[in-house]
Amino acid sequence: MATPLIQFLNQLAAQQGTYQYRLPSRPDAGQFIDQLMRLLFPVTQDCQSATANVGETYQRLNNQLLCLLRPLQPNLSTLPEAVALRFFDALPAIHADLLLDARAIADNDPAAISLEEVIAVYPGFYAIAVYRIAHVLLQIDVPLLPRMLTEYAHGHTGIDIHPGAQIGPSFFIDHGTGVVIGETTIIGENVRVYQGVTLGATHVAKTLAQRKRHPTIEDNVIIYANATILGGHTVVGHDSVIGGNVWLTESVEPYSLVYHQSKIEVKPILQ
Numbered sequence: 400m401a402t403p404l405i406q407f408l409n410q411l412a413a414q415q416g417t418y419q420y421r422l423p424s425r426p427d428a429g430q431f432i433d434q435l436m437r438l439l440f441p442v443t444q445d446c447q448s449a450t451a452n453v454g455e456t457y458q459r460l461n462n463q464l465l466c467l468l469r470p471l472q473p474n475l476s477t478l479p480e481a482v483a484l485r486f487f488d489a490l491p492a493i494h495a496d497l498l499l500d501a502r503a504i505a506d507n508d509p510a511a512i513s514l515e516e517v518i519a520v521y522p523g524f525y526a527i528a529v530y531r532i533a534h535v536l537l538q539i540d541v542p543l544l545p546r547m548l549t550e551y552a553h554g555h556t557g558i559d560i561h562p563g564a565q566i567g568p569s570f571f572i573d574h575g576t577g578v579v580i581g582e583t584t585i586i587g588e589n590v591r592v593y594q595g596v597t598l599g600a601t602h603v604a605k606t607l608a609q610r611k612r613h614p615t616i617e618d619n620v621i622i623y624a625n626a627t628i629l630g631g632h633t634v635v636g637h638d639s640v641i642g643g644n645v646w647l648t649e650s651v652e653p654y655s656l657v658y659h660q661s662k663i664e665v666k667p668i669l670q
């Protein structure tokens with residue numbers, strides 16, 4: 400006779416058919432993204448690398464993507480094969496965008512030694528790369544997988560970029576831990592953000608889904624550490640600088656310098 404535990408586990412197994420979505424596994428999603436990154440940017444080398452030619456690697460990645468898409472098939476508008484074809488067609492454009500991001504980091508961070516270092520090491524670059532890949536999948540109407548990919552990168556970097564955000568070229572996230580970029584954020588060209596920056600919503604309510612809840616950041620803006628910029632109507636005008644720890648829920652004109660005026664006091668400790 401089945402024990403209560405086995406009965407419970409049987410009930411769980413029976414529920415499988417009642418879920419609206421079937422998802423690929425997180426390890427499969429992670430493996431796909433990391434192998435794709437190695438194909439796009441072959442700057443690192445495994446100690447025990449199995450040498451595969453480019454054609455074989457592409458075939459393997461194509462199969463991996465099809466494997467990720469198959470559980471989602473009832474929720475896809477076309478066949479997984481057609482989705483994969485469209486995704487791989489977009490790869491040269493994704494690569495070109497990512498080179499611009501890497502170049503922006505290498506050119507603007509005095510701590511960066513080379514483009515290769517940025518590509519191999521920088522969490523900001525990795526998070527942007529996964530975001531750009533996920534954003535393309537979202538544009539071809541793939542549900543859920545884009546979010547799985549950006550959350551995989553979030554787990555590795557502490558940088559949370561929603562795949563629905565719109566981010567222009569030459570985007571630079573330095574250090575990155577704690578950065579949050581919400582779903583309806585729009586970011587122009589050549590924007591730089593530091594750790595802890597939140598581009599978020601002023602109100603969080605389910606009724607606001609599909610509405611613009613997150614800010615617009617125009618070209619050439621720099622946002623320093625831990626600044627919080629909230630609201631769908633909030634626009635940071637181009638060429639502005641937002642100082643560390645600023646809390647901003649209103650738009651600012653182009654060329655604004657926004658910072659806290661209050662000074663901290665430093666006194667000697669009486670001994």
Ligand SMILES: CC(=O)OC[C@H](N)C(=O)O
Pocket residue numbers: 579580581582598599600601602603612613
């Ligand atoms: C980044 C952020 O504001 O998140 C809050 C909520 N998840 C939303 O998307 O509105």
